[in-house]
Amino acid sequence: MRRLALVLAGxxxxxILAAVPALADGGPHVMTQNNGSLGINADGCAGCHRAHxxxxxxxxxxxxxxxxxxxxxxxxxxxxxxxxxxxxxxALDVDGLRDPATLLGALRGGGYDQARLDAGDASRLSYxxxxxxxxxxxxxxxxxxEDVTSAHMAMTENGLTNPGxxxxxxxxxxxxxxxxxxxxxxxxxxxxxGQYRILNRIPEATGVGFDDGWVVDVLATVASxxxxxxxxxxxxxxxxxxxxxxxxxxxxxxxxxxxxxxxxYFTLTGVDILADTGVGGAVTRTxxxxxxxxxxxAAGDTRNYTVMQTKGTExxxxxxxxxxxxxxxxxxxxxFNSIPGDYTATGGDYFARNVPWNPQINNAACxxxxxxxxxxCATANSAPNGRPSTFSGQITAWCSSCHTRYFANSxxxxxxxxxxxxxxxxxxxxxxxxxxxxxxxTVAGRDCLTxxxxxxxxxxxxxxxxxxxxxxDGTASASSRLLKVDNRGTCQACHDPxxxxxxxxxxxxxxxxxx
Amino acid sequence: MRRLALLIAGxxxxxILAAAPALADGGPHVMTVNNGSLGINADSCAGCHRAHxxxxxxxxxxxxxxxxxxxxxxxxxAGATTDVASGIQYQLAARGGTPLLGALRSGGFVQAAxxxxxxxxxxxxxxxxxxxxxxxxxxxxxxxxxGVDPAPVTSAHLNLADNGLSAxxxxxxxxxxxxxxxxPGxxxxxxxxxxxxxxxxGQYRILVPIPDPxxxxxxxxxxxxxxxxxxxxxxNPDAAESDTKNYTVIQTRGTPxxxxxxxxxxxxxxxxxxxxxxxxxxxxxxxxxxxxTPTTGADAPNGIPANRVGGFFAFxxxxxxxxxxxxxxxxxxxxxxxxxxxxxxxxxxTVGNRACTTCHVAHGxxxxxxxxxxxxxxxxxxxxxxxxxGGATGDSRLLKVDNRGTCQLCHDPxxxxxxxxxTGPIPAPGVx
Numbered sequence: 001m002r003r004l005a006l007v008l009a010g011x012x013x014x015x016i017l018a019a020v021p022a023l024a025d026g027g028p029h030v031m032t033q034n035n036g037s038l039g040i041n042a043d044g045c046a047g048c049h050r051a052h053x054x055x056x057x058x059x060x061x062x063x064x065x066x067x068x069x070x071x072x073x074x075x076x077x078x079x080x081x082x083x084x085x086x087x088x089x090x091a092l093d094v095d096g097l098r099d100p101a102t103l104l105g106a107l108r109g110g111g112y113d114q115a116r117l118d119a120g121d122a123s124r125l126s127y128x129x130x131x132x133x134x135x136x137x138x139x140x141x142x143x144x145x146e147d148v149t150s151a152h153m154a155m156t157e158n159g160l161t162n163p164g165x166x167x168x169x170x171x172x173x174x175x176x177x178x179x180x181x182x183x184x185x186x187x188x189x190x191x192x193x194g195q196y197r198i199l200n201r202i203p204e205a206t207g208v209g210f211d212d213g214w215v216v217d218v219l220a221t222v223a224s225x226x227x228x229x230x231x232x233x234x235x236x237x238x239x240x241x242x243x244x245x246x247x248x249x250x251x252x253x254x255x256x257x258x259x260x261x262x263x264x265y266f267t268l269t270g271v272d273i274l275a276d277t278g279v280g281g282a283v284t285r286t287x288x289x290x291x292x293x294x295x296x297x298a299a300g301d302t303r304n305y306t307v308m309q310t311k312g313t314e315x316x317x318x319x320x321x322x323x324x325x326x327x328x329x330x331x332x333x334x335x336f337n338s339i340p341g342d343y344t345a346t347g348g349d350y351f352a353r354n355v356p357w358n359p360q361i362n363n364a365a366c367x368x369x370x371x372x373x374x375x376x377c378a379t380a381n382s383a384p385n386g387r388p389s390t391f392s393g394q395i396t397a398w399c400s401s402c403h404t405r406y407f408a409n410s411x412x413x414x415x416x417x418x419x420x421x422x423x424x425x426x427x428x429x430x431x432x433x434x435x436x437x438x439x440x441x442t443v444a445g446r447d448c449l450t451x452x453x454x455x456x457x458x459x460x461x462x463x464x465x466x467x468x469x470x471x472x473d474g475t476a477s478a479s480s481r482l483l484k485v486d487n488r489g490t491c492q493a494c495h496d497p498x499x500x501x502x503x504x505x506x507x508x509x510x511x512x513x514x515x
Numbered sequence: 516m517r518r519l520a521l522l523i524a525g526x527x528x529x530x531i532l533a534a535a536p537a538l539a540d541g542g543p544h545v546m547t548v549n550n551g552s553l554g555i556n557a558d559s560c561a562g563c564h565r566a567h568x569x570x571x572x573x574x575x576x577x578x579x580x581x582x583x584x585x586x587x588x589x590x591x592x593a594g595a596t597t598d599v600a601s602g603i604q605y606q607l608a609a610r611g612g613t614p615l616l617g618a619l620r621s622g623g624f625v626q627a628a629x630x631x632x633x634x635x636x637x638x639x640x641x642x643x644x645x646x647x648x649x650x651x652x653x654x655x656x657x658x659x660x661x662g663v664d665p666a667p668v669t670s671a672h673l674n675l676a677d678n679g680l681s682a683x684x685x686x687x688x689x690x691x692x693x694x695x696x697x698x699p700g701x702x703x704x705x706x707x708x709x710x711x712x713x714x715x716x717g718q719y720r721i722l723v724p725i726p727d728p729x730x731x732x733x734x735x736x737x738x739x740x741x742x743x744x745x746x747x748x749x750x751n752p753d754a755a756e757s758d759t760k761n762y763t764v765i766q767t768r769g770t771p772x773x774x775x776x777x778x779x780x781x782x783x784x785x786x787x788x789x790x791x792x793x794x795x796x797x798x799x800x801x802x803x804x805x806x807x808t809p810t811t812g813a814d815a816p817n818g819i820p821a822n823r824v825g826g827f828f829a830f831x832x833x834x835x836x837x838x839x840x841x842x843x844x845x846x847x848x849x850x851x852x853x854x855x856x857x858x859x860x861x862x863x864x865t866v867g868n869r870a871c872t873t874c875h876v877a878h879g880x881x882x883x884x885x886x887x888x889x890x891x892x893x894x895x896x897x898x899x900x901x902x903x904x905g906g907a908t909g910d911s912r913l914l915k916v917d918n919r920g921t922c923q924l925c926h927d928p929x930x931x932x933x934x935x936x937x938t939g940p941i942p943a944p945g946v947x
Contacts, residue, residue, distance in 0.1 A: 035928075037938060040938060041632060041918045042918055042919050042920060043885075043889045044919070045918075046888035046889040051874070053858055056861060057853075058850075059850055189930070193929045
């Protein structure tokens with residue numbers, strides 16, 4: 001009998017261990033399984049779909065997409081380590097499911113019901129950016145779970161009532177944006193697609209007038225260098241597929257590939273522009289390059305979806321904190337890749353403007369009052385995918401697929417027609433636009449995810465002005481707009497408009513740590 | 516006593532051999548013989564019935580219908596070319612031995628020869644709206660020497676002692692659409708004659724026009740009208756050939772209206788030189804690896820791929836209507852439209868080349884459901900298979916490909932596979 005029990009126990013253990021790889025990172029969302037390239041025998045379909053007894057559209061096993069996602073990614077379930085409702089990632093249990101007793105960390109995206117941004121107690125260190133100019137090094141740490149004050153989706157759990165508008169979507173001068181409906185699958189492809197966070201290459205919402213293809217007016221084409229100048233800065237990336245029309249040049253065509261970019265011009269692969277032209281035409285992005293993902297974790301591991309990240313060596317993924325197993329190990333050791341820090345569930349930086357946010361913490365030589373700082377004090381761009389040189393541009397291009405007119409960099413000087421005479425979007429208006437006219441730039445270090453979380457924020461907008469801030473349609477709201485700091489602390493994280501704070505000044509909680 | 520036994524055995528053998536010509540296609544199942552229209556002198560009644568010494572209901576010469584059928588159609592019997600237990604068809608002259616004609620379209624009740632682990636797919640378009648454009652094939656399972664190699668089934672339309680299955684006997688989805696009124700369907704008692712009329716009736720595969728299994732729990736709701744599936748002629752137009760039909764997965768694209776261009780009879784298959792390991796279980800298009808039109812290239816084991824004048828209706832449409840006579844609430848014209856039923860709320864389309872028999876075999880499948888989700892897929896009543904199916908696999912639901920490969924033969928939901936990409940065994944399988 002004892003032998004039999006031993007055999008049964010061994011068998012059960014084998015079954016559990018054998019099942020783990022199938023539930024490793026991606027769960028049923030692994031592209032190579034679902035697209036058949038690893039063989040036409042995927043199991044994942046059965047996780048979410050029913051061919052004949054589906055309860056929702058697309059033959060899903062729930063009333064709607066969001067309800068289906070929550071069956072694994074909800075707060076009180078165990079199907080996934082990622083709880084997008086309360087904004088935390090748990091450790092992976094030996095059975096391949098969530099270990100609800102062990103938190104790994106706080107999610108970068110915040111949460112839909114609760115989030116853990118320490119929005120009321122942000123950190124900021126002022127430092128010398130040049131010999132005379134002072135800039136800021138911000139951090140928003142992890143705090144207690146609080147109810148969200150804004151979320152990308154209104155839900156029963158969060159009690160929010162969103163306007164339901166894709167702000168800024170559409171062509172120049174087309175108003176505030178269309179009324180749309182979104183669900184989890186508007187942004188994510190649950191089947192996996194090889195993209196960072198399985199983001200759809202171009203997000204999709206349903207609504208009259210919604211258009212996820214950017215249209216940017218062409219200002220001029222130049223034969224000598226084959227450049228196509230756009231009226232305002234574009235967010236095109238090398239490899240994007242575009243349609244050009246109305247220029248009257250060889251550039252006009254479909255399924256063209258962007259070969260090179262600068263803020264206000266681009267070139268196309270194989271397109272030789274034979275003649276200069278004046279104003280006319282437009283470029284429309286029809287397919288984006290997406291947001292590059294890191295390599296899938298090994299079986300029995302998951303990705304690190306938390307706000308913890310470290311500066312690594314681009315091209316060497318192992319030097320980044322890409323996987324949950326690395327976080328767990330670092331939490332115990334108090335160090336990762338020889339970088340001491342707090343890697344426990346309360347560690348990390350929501351703001352992620354630079355990594356590390358304050359190099360002085362681990363290197364006393366990085367005195368913020370000294371310029372130039374030693375090379376070892378250099379910080380890196382945020383790179384949760386291990387690719388700091390491209391992540392910021394890619395994620396901003398992605399967000400801008402919906403919020404088209406929120407992408408901003410340089411606009412033309414309204415007093416000239418010289419295509420090279422452009423200036424910051426906060427200084428020159430977007431031509432032809434009466435709502436999204438002057439805008440904060442959304443380029444590296446100021447990308448969309450610098451100021452905003454993607455799922456939901458608990459930042460409190462209690463001030464007189466912040467608490468009655470108008471949406472683009474003029475409706476006042478105390479929504480936190482997915483911002484990361486209470487009231488307009490998000491602005492102050494980078495700006496001292498008074499010019500009175502001196503380099504070396506630290507404001508924030510005592511004993512700050514990295515990451 | 517030994518002499519007497521020898522005599523009886525010899526007599527029995529003679530009876531079998533003497534009866535063989537009468538057991539050609541249709542065997543005792545020929546409608547015109549059994550309905551008396553050819554004369555009130557049918558012999559075949561005596562093949563299966565005993566007026567006074569019957570061993571089972573309906574005066575049959577066996578304990579039950581299924582046992583009776585298996586006396587000819589079983590694995591170790593010799594009365595018919597079709598071995599529905601093992602899922603294979605023999606050539607007429609060689610029942611019980613080689614050569615085989617091919618693998619049965621319906622799989623088998625005990626074993627089936629579906630190469631469910633090695634399907635082939637050419638992704639013609641990764642646009643979700645073009646999912647029915649893909650080219651796909653599910654081959655016949657073979658051993659290392661290339662011989663047809665049936666494997667134990669993991670689901671079957673009948674629980675038999677030989678297959679060891681004990682699946683729920685629910686007529687899933689039977690009954691009208693209703694908000695919580697009808698549940699998953701009634702529990703029924705099934706036998707071969709639930710679907711087939713052994714006396715012949717002129718229907719494709721002698722399918723009963725209105726299947727009506729006995730309900731053992733709940734109420735079975737039969738179809739209100741006949742579900743007709745047209746058959747090819749019982750008599751082979753080629754008088755020199757046998758009337759035995761081709762029940763295998765081997766088929767070719769023919770010319771609608773010209774029956775001789777289809778592989779309708781067993782001798783056609785032999786004459787064409789197609790080996791027993793050829794054929795395509797998937798048969799969404801014929802041949803599998805070419806663009807086809809519904810009018811010529813659709814699945815048509817009866818030689819009728821599409822509607823045409825003269826009262827001919829597409830095989831796929833008729834077959835789906837027939838299956839839906841029991842599984843009423845499975846029929847769906849649009850997967851994105853709610854049915855109004857609480858349980859069968861959204862259903863995969865079952866129109867065009869998405870017929871029931873596109874994804875499912877009728878008798879039994881050896882597809883392996885070993886994945887985490889596929890192995891624990893609950894039945895519509897919520898029950899998860901807890902009975903032994905044969906190792907670490909779930910109930911395959913008569914599907915043709917391991918896990919949910921059946922979905923992938925038409926769908927790339929990731930949108931990442933380039934159009935024209937081939938996935939499958941190397942070299943790519945040929946036709947048919």
